[in-house]
Amino acid sequence: MTKNLYDDARITAVGLVMEVYAGLAARFAAQFEEHGLSTVEFEVLMRLARSPEHQLRMTDLAAQTSLSTSGVTRVVDRMERDGLLCRRACPSDRRSAYAVVTESGMARLEETLPGHIQLIQDWFIGQLEPARLESLLDSLRVVRDAVHPGATAGSTGATAGASTAC
Amino acid sequence: MTKNLYDDARITAVGLVMEVYAGLAARFAAQFEEHGLSTVEFEVLMRLARSPEHQLRMTDLAAQTSLSTSGVTRVVDRMERDGLLCRRACPSDRRSAYAVVTESGMARLEETLPGHIQLIQDWFIGQLEPARLESLLDSLRVVRDAVHPGATAGSTGATAGASTAC
DNA sequence: GACCAATGACTGACTGAGCAACTATAGACG
DNA sequence: CGTCTATAGTTGCTCAGTCAGTCATTGGTC
Numbered sequence: 469m470t471k472n473l474y475d476d477a478r479i480t481a482v483g484l485v486m487e488v489y490a491g492l493a494a495r496f497a498a499q500f501e502e503h504g505l506s507t508v509e510f511e512v513l514m515r516l517a518r519s520p521e522h523q524l525r526m527t528d529l530a531a532q533t534s535l536s537t538s539g540v541t542r543v544v545d546r547m548e549r550d551g552l553l554c555r556r557a558c559p560s561d562r563r564s565a566y567a568v569v570t571e572s573g574m575a576r577l578e579e580t581l582p583g584h585i586q587l588i589q590d591w592f593i594g595q596l597e598p599a600r601l602e603s604l605l606d607s608l609r610v611v612r613d614a615v616h617p618g619a620t621a622g623s624t625g626a627t628a629g630a631s632t633a634c
Numbered sequence: 635m636t637k638n639l640y641d642d643a644r645i646t647a648v649g650l651v652m653e654v655y656a657g658l659a660a661r662f663a664a665q666f667e668e669h670g671l672s673t674v675e676f677e678v679l680m681r682l683a684r685s686p687e688h689q690l691r692m693t694d695l696a697a698q699t700s701l702s703t704s705g706v707t708r709v710v711d712r713m714e715r716d717g718l719l720c721r722r723a724c725p726s727d728r729r730s731a732y733a734v735v736t737e738s739g740m741a742r743l744e745e746t747l748p749g750h751i752q753l754i755q756d757w758f759i760g761q762l763e764p765a766r767l768e769s770l771l772d773s774l775r776v777v778r779d780a781v782h783p784g785a786t787a788g789s790t791g792a793t794a795g796a797s798t799a800c
Numbered sequence: 801g802a803c804c805a806a807t808g809a810c811t812g813a814c815t816g817a818g819c820a821a822c823t824a825t826a827g828a829c830g
Numbered sequence: 831c832g833t834c835t836a837t838a839g840t841t842g843c844t845c846a847g848t849c850a851g852t853c854a855t856t857g858g859t860c
Contacts, residue, residue: 473747474684478754481767482658484774485758489655490700491781492648508846518640527808534656539847541810546846563808563855581639588644591781592651596773601647604773607766608650615657615757674816692839705817707840712816729825729838 495587503580508535508543510584513552513577516569523556523568540567552576661753669746670716674701674709676750679718679743682735689722689734706733718742 493507500510515532516522524532530540544567547553552573558564569577593601659673666676681698682688690698696706710733713719718739724730735743759767 472684474680476751478751478759479680481771482754482758484771484778485651485655485658487778487782488774489651491778492651495781506846514640514645518638525808526810536848537809538811538849542847545810558808561808561856565809585642585644588648592648592777593644595777595780600769600773603766603769605647605650607762607770608654611758611761612650612653612657614761615661616653672816693837702818703839704819704841708816711840724838727826727838731839 492588492592495591496584499583499587500580502583503576505576505580508533509547509552510577510580512540512543512547512567513569513573516553516567517574517577521568522574523566525558525564525566527564529567547573658754658758661757662750665749665753666746668749669742671742671746674699675713675718676743676746678706678709678713678733679735679739682719682733683740683743687734688740689732691724691730691732693730695733713739 496510497507500507505513511533512529515529516524526540526544527537529535529544530537533540535543544553544555548555551570553567554570556566556568558566596604662676663673666673671679677699678695681695682690692706692710693703695701695710696703699706701709710719710721714721717736719733720736722732722734724732762770
């Protein structure tokens with residue numbers, strides 16, 4: 469144990485992932501804030517905007533974000549108060565509620581998105597040559613598929629599939 | 635705008651990074667919890683254990699973690715209460731305080747670490763062939779260096795360097 | 801068609817984190 | 831030497847998020 473066990477190469481390897489994540493997340497958060505959004509709020513808007521009719525049931529929204537169902541209740545509360553979202557009753561199941569993006573919410577998202585994509589371009593995509601980038605993404609996909617089972621949505625965004633019944 | 639702007643390939647690329655991060659972090663957190671540690675507590679123990687004499691000034695600890703100084707105060711409070719750490723006055727600067735890992739803290743860390751490394755091996759390192767892994771790490775380093783300026787500690791863990799004066 | 805477990809959303813109590821204000825000490829400058 | 835600014839750490843307040851518990855509704859089973 470001459471050379472610290474605590475400096476194991478494997479640990480520094482994950483450290484790298486953490487630093488990349490933290491670095492990107494911090495820059496993104498700063499830009500979101502310029503548009504009056506938090507990171508979760510942006511994520512919620514994105515998930516809803518990608519969904520048919522810009523709406524999703526609370527539970528499905530929770531499943532697609534990093535939040536618990538009660539967490540979603542609270543974010544949607546705030547965003548509804550700010551006029552970005554509104555709730556809509558589900559006609560076929562009176563227990564369920566949809567979160568729907570308002571006009572104002574879509575506008576906010578569309579105003580935020582270009583800058584966001586630019587940040588991704590500048591700090592991530594643009595840092596690597598196309599071939600290296602592809603290789604990186606391939607490898608990340610392998611790890612993601614291992615570590616995040618059931619999220620293998622593929623490129624068609626088929627995550628919804630099951631529960632969009634209502 | 636037939637094919638949603640919201641499904642831009644660049645966005646899914648960062649999504650990949652986020653998912654990998656989240657997936658790994660969740661598994662790690664579960665294992666930490668088996669040993670009665672939170673993620674930040676583990677990180678604090680690691681940072682201190684890597685430092686000379688297993689100690690660091692509060693401010694330096696804050697700089698090396700994802701926490702603010704007040705955040706560090708509170709984590710150290712908790713960990714001191716749990717007997718993992720203790721505070722020690724700095725002889726040459728009476729404003730400063732060291733956080734020092736106790737015997738019990740080192741024991742806890744050493745009991746947690748093997749399982750942690752095993753998780754890294756199973757879910758990250760072991761998912762890729764050596765050459766692909768090296769390529770992945772190289773690419774991540776490029777992005778990290780761009781996005782996380784000043785953290786280019788190199789492989790020698792020289793982050794401390796400046797402020798270990800006292 | 802009456803009961804009963806499962807499901808969807810919401811709420812109260814609690815935890816953990818940050819910011820801003822505060823205290824004490826250090827170091828610089830006249 | 832006395833003052834003035836910068837630095838180290840702690841604390842009060844607030845906010846976001848979880849967990850566990852609650853209520854309403856649903857769908858199955860007899």
